[in-house]
Amino acid sequence: MKKNNLIILGSSLVFILLIVCLVMPKKDPEKLTTNPKNDEALVKIEKLKEENSDKELTVNRQFGDVLIYLNFLKDGINTSYFVDYASGEVKNLEDFIKSDQLEAFQNKITELLKLKYPTFVVEAIMAENVNKEYHLEDGSLVILYDNVLLDFEEETILSLRVNFNEIKDYLTFAVELDTEYENEDGYLYDKNKKTVAITFDDGPNGSRTNEILNILEANKAHATFFMVGNRMKSGSSTILNVLNHNCEIGSHSYNHTSMKRQTLNEVMADEAKTEEIYKSITGKDLLYTRPPYGAVNTEIKNSLTNFIINWNIDPEDWRYRDKDRIVEHILTHVSDGDVILLHDSYDSTVEAVREVLPKLYLKGYQVVSIGEIANLKGRTLELNTIYRSFKKS
Numbered sequence: 183m184k185k186n187n188l189i190i191l192g193s194s195l196v197f198i199l200l201i202v203c204l205v206m207p208k209k210d211p212e213k214l215t216t217n218p219k220n221d222e223a224l225v226k227i228e229k230l231k232e233e234n235s236d237k238e239l240t241v242n243r244q245f246g247d248v249l250i251y252l253n254f255l256k257d258g259i260n261t262s263y264f265v266d267y268a269s270g271e272v273k274n275l276e277d278f279i280k281s282d283q284l285e286a287f288q289n290k291i292t293e294l295l296k297l298k299y300p301t302f303v304v305e306a307i308m309a310e311n312v313n314k315e316y317h318l319e320d321g322s323l324v325i326l327y328d329n330v331l332l333d334f335e336e337e338t339i340l341s342l343r344v345n346f347n348e349i350k351d352y353l354t355f356a357v358e359l360d361t362e363y364e365n366e367d368g369y370l371y372d373k374n375k376k377t378v379a380i381t382f383d384d385g386p387n388g389s390r391t392n393e394i395l396n397i398l399e400a401n402k403a404h405a406t407f408f409m410v411g412n413r414m415k416s417g418s419s420t421i422l423n424v425l426n427h428n429c430e431i432g433s434h435s436y437n438h439t440s441m442k443r444q445t446l447n448e449v450m451a452d453e454a455k456t457e458e459i460y461k462s463i464t465g466k467d468l469l470y471t472r473p474p475y476g477a478v479n480t481e482i483k484n485s486l487t488n489f490i491i492n493w494n495i496d497p498e499d500w501r502y503r504d505k506d507r508i509v510e511h512i513l514t515h516v517s518d519g520d521v522i523l524l525h526d527s528y529d530s531t532v533e534a535v536r537e538v539l540p541k542l543y544l545k546g547y548q549v550v551s552i553g554e555i556a557n558l559k560g561r562t563l564e565l566n567t568i569y570r571s572f573k574k575s
């Protein structure tokens with residue numbers, strides 16, 4: 183087993199433990215209120231309590247004349263029973279979904295999974311051998327997915343918490359609703375999670391830039407694209423597509439001349455030209471500049487009117503044009519707060535991004551734009567400062 187695999191295995195175990203802790207119902211004895219009048223159900227429930235007497239009964243709740251739900255806990259593992267109130271039979275949660283709504287219910291669950299997880303994770307969850315386990319908690323249904331195969335032949339447990347508001351119309355039993363709930367936010371960036379910014383220089387590059395946007399979207403990731411001014415007009419639809427994907431754009435000069443080889447007046451005139459073209463396309467101002475080759479002198483640094491963003495991880499994708507080398511370089515060098523430099527000019531880079539984003543996710547990273555990493559790391563950007571990373575100082 184390679185070192186990388188061990189690291190991933192380690193972080194996944196932490197992940198599993200976290201999930202098990204998160205989904206454990208809170209102990210709340212006041213919720214133990216069931217007193218069914220139905221004999222069959224009563225008998226069955228007593229029997230279940232006896233069979234599970236080595237476990238702690240954590241939930242015992244009746245939902246109208248339809249369902250009695252029991253949950254037992256032992257060694258961090260929950261065992262749930264859905265007892266039919268009328269017959270006393272133990273059934274599956276899906277038996278308490280309106281029969282003509284089962285497909286709609288399943289579609290809703292898939293939609294919520296896609297909001298929460300990257301596409302490769304959703305696909306792994308939807309695989310045939312994955313076991314589903316349902317638990318009812320205050321205000322929500324929690325689904326545990328067991329045996330999910332994400333990578334390296336290693337199985338893991340994932341979960342989805344579904345607010346009752348999302349599924350109330352599909353259920354045959356009435357539930358108490360959280361009136362504050364509006365809608366599922368989906369994937370949210372977390373300031374406590376490891377974070378890297380990914381950046382692409384030298385675009386816009388039409389189909390390659392657009393394909394990178396698709397890959398970013400599938401992985402719940404954002405990026406910042408540093409574009410060359412004289413490419414912007416012909417690439418205007420790509421520019422708009424970048425903004426539609428909630429990614430950011432910065433200046434990468436007007437014609438990729440090293441600023442150190444220009445006079446200050448030439449640099450400032452070129453920046454103004456790039457800004458003007460960008461504004462004519464988007465109606466917005468550029469916030470960032472990445473000087474070509476990362477090269478500035480003190481005079482230029484002190485004169486630029488955008489935040490100056492360089493990088494600290496450089497796989498030299500333009501030099502090697504080798505997918506595996508790019509992926510390997512990123513995975514062996516990455517740490518929290520890094521800024522990765524890539525170029526959306528090469529197919530090898532597009533393929534490297536396709537491969538590395540799921541791997542970064544499995545290593546516990548969220549991949550974001552420059553504005554997002556600054557925000558997540560609590561940094562207020564300042565002018566005349568060269569940013570290479572956003573590590574906690």
Ligand SMILES: [Zn+2]
Binds near residue numbers: 438
């Ligand atoms: Zn460049």
